[in-house]
Amino acid sequence: MIPLGLDNLAAAVNPKWVTARYFTEGWGTFFKEELYTLAILNLLVGLVGFVLGHSITCTALHMAVVVVARRVMAGGFCCSSKKLDGQTIVVTGCNVGIGRATVRDLSLRGARVVMACRDTHMADKVAAEIRRETGGDLVAMKLDLASLASVRSFAAELRANIGEIHMLINNAGVMFCPYKKTEDGFEMQMGTNHLGHFLLTNLLLPLMTHSQPARIINVSSLGHAGGIIPLEDMNYEKSYNKYEAYFNSKLANILFTRQLAKKLKGSNIQVFSLHPGSVQSNLSRHIVNKGNLPTGRLSALLMKTTVEGIQTTLYCALEAQQQEPYYYSDCNIAFTIKAARDDALAERLWLVSEEMVGLSKTSELSPDSKTQ
Ligand SMILES: NC(=O)c1ccc[n+]([C@@H]2O[C@H](COP(=O)([O-])OP(=O)(O)OC[C@H]3O[C@@H](n4cnc5c(N)ncnc54)[C@H](OP(=O)(O)O)[C@@H]3O)[C@@H](O)[C@H]2O)c1
Numbered sequence: 001m002i003p004l005g006l007d008n009l010a011a012a013v014n015p016k017w018v019t020a021r022y023f024t025e026g027w028g029t030f031f032k033e034e035l036y037t038l039a040i041l042n043l044l045v046g047l048v049g050f051v052l053g054h055s056i057t058c059t060a061l062h063m064a065v066v067v068v069a070r071r072v073m074a075g076g077f078c079c080s081s082k083k084l085d086g087q088t089i090v091v092t093g094c095n096v097g098i099g100r101a102t103v104r105d106l107s108l109r110g111a112r113v114v115m116a117c118r119d120t121h122m123a124d125k126v127a128a129e130i131r132r133e134t135g136g137d138l139v140a141m142k143l144d145l146a147s148l149a150s151v152r153s154f155a156a157e158l159r160a161n162i163g164e165i166h167m168l169i170n171n172a173g174v175m176f177c178p179y180k181k182t183e184d185g186f187e188m189q190m191g192t193n194h195l196g197h198f199l200l201t202n203l204l205l206p207l208m209t210h211s212q213p214a215r216i217i218n219v220s221s222l223g224h225a226g227g228i229i230p231l232e233d234m235n236y237e238k239s240y241n242k243y244e245a246y247f248n249s250k251l252a253n254i255l256f257t258r259q260l261a262k263k264l265k266g267s268n269i270q271v272f273s274l275h276p277g278s279v280q281s282n283l284s285r286h287i288v289n290k291g292n293l294p295t296g297r298l299s300a301l302l303m304k305t306t307v308e309g310i311q312t313t314l315y316c317a318l319e320a321q322q323q324e325p326y327y328y329s330d331c332n333i334a335f336t337i338k339a340a341r342d343d344a345l346a347e348r349l350w351l352v353s354e355e356m357v358g359l360s361k362t363s364e365l366s367p368d369s370k371t372q
Pocket residue numbers: 092093094095096097098099116117118119143144145146147171172173174175192219220221222275276277278279280281282283284
């Protein structure tokens with residue numbers, strides 16, 4: 001059952017989004033992104049105005065409303081011009097969607113990007129495309145978050161070949177899939193979205209504790225507001241609802257970030273979780289019929305483009321300073337539900353996750369494991 005209440009309603013609204021900055025910055029990127037959509041929409045508005053005999057002023061007003069409405073949909077923009085030369089950044093699930101757009105931007109800023117993808121053939125192709133455009137240093141590596149063995153072998157390869165990681169962006173995700181299990185017997189959404197990233201982050205921590213500041217960014221979702229942590233039935237053996245399982249995994253992302261912040265207190269690693277907005281991507285592949293084009297096109301009008309969808313990730317990567325509740329939306333700190341701010345729950349989830357992924361505190365996490 002999705003818990004309803006004022007707390008969840010408040011989580012749905014980022015009370016800080018209406019700032020002067022929101023309406024004064026990012027128009028350049030907005031118009032570049034939206035030129036085509038705005039042209040079509042305003043052509044339609046113009047035609048309707050002409051047929052209905054509206055005055056030019058009235059039609060112009062309607063067109064302005066269309067622009068403002070799309071601007072609100074587009075959300076906050078991160079206008080940082082910060083360069084990332086010399087930094088190594090790992091991004092998970094980045095052969096498509098939000099991850100791919102994130103990699104492109106980071107590469108344009110000079111970062112060396114490790115693309116951690118399960119489909120290495122496609123990732124190699126995407127890396128080559130981005131490299132051609134940015135001239136950047138991109139490496140595609142195999143990572144299947146639905147396999148603990150794959151996570152361990154990816155981490156071991158990084159430890160062997162890469163000295164330092166300055167940023168880890170846990171972006172990969174699967175949504176609303178039918179009941180399926182990962183290689184290790186975990187329910188697919190909790191297994192991929194939370195447990196795979198939980199293990200990966202812990203295994204890469206030794207590469208992040210160096211003299212330069214580092215960041216860990218977990219891409220969560222507003223959907224966390226409908227989530228609970230099913231501590232007694234983490235693999236949904238008793239009952240399964242694909243929607244709730246996704247929301248629960250996204251709540252787990254925020255609680256993981258919270259407990260990580262506690263564990264990393266006093267270190268030079270900052271942690272963030274975020275909601276990217278409602279973004280045009282492949283995420284709804286398990287529920288949307290690809291043949292249903294008109295619905296897809298129409299719903300796209302209410303969604304962000306991928307470039308708009310990466311703005312909060314960029315904000316967390318470039319500008320934000322870690323602060324409670326470690327959850328951001330539209331380039332601003334955002335409100336979360338009470339469960340996402342529950343320290344005791346965050347700690348319990350950590351312990352349960354540690355046990356599920358078989359994280360051995362001694363050998364896998366020691367700084368010496370860098371060379372293992
Ligand atoms: N789009 C939205 O409106 C929205 C809203 C809120 C939150 N989010 C979050 O944003 C993140 C990115 O989603 P997106 O919208 O860009 O979706 P997407 O286009 O479906 O991309 C998801 C990425 O995750 C990868 N992935 C899935 N399972 C994996 C696994 N087992 N191991 C490694 N990689 C795996 C996918 O790889 P394959 O291509 O090989 O499947 C793909 O690269 C997700 O965490 C999602 O929950 C998105």
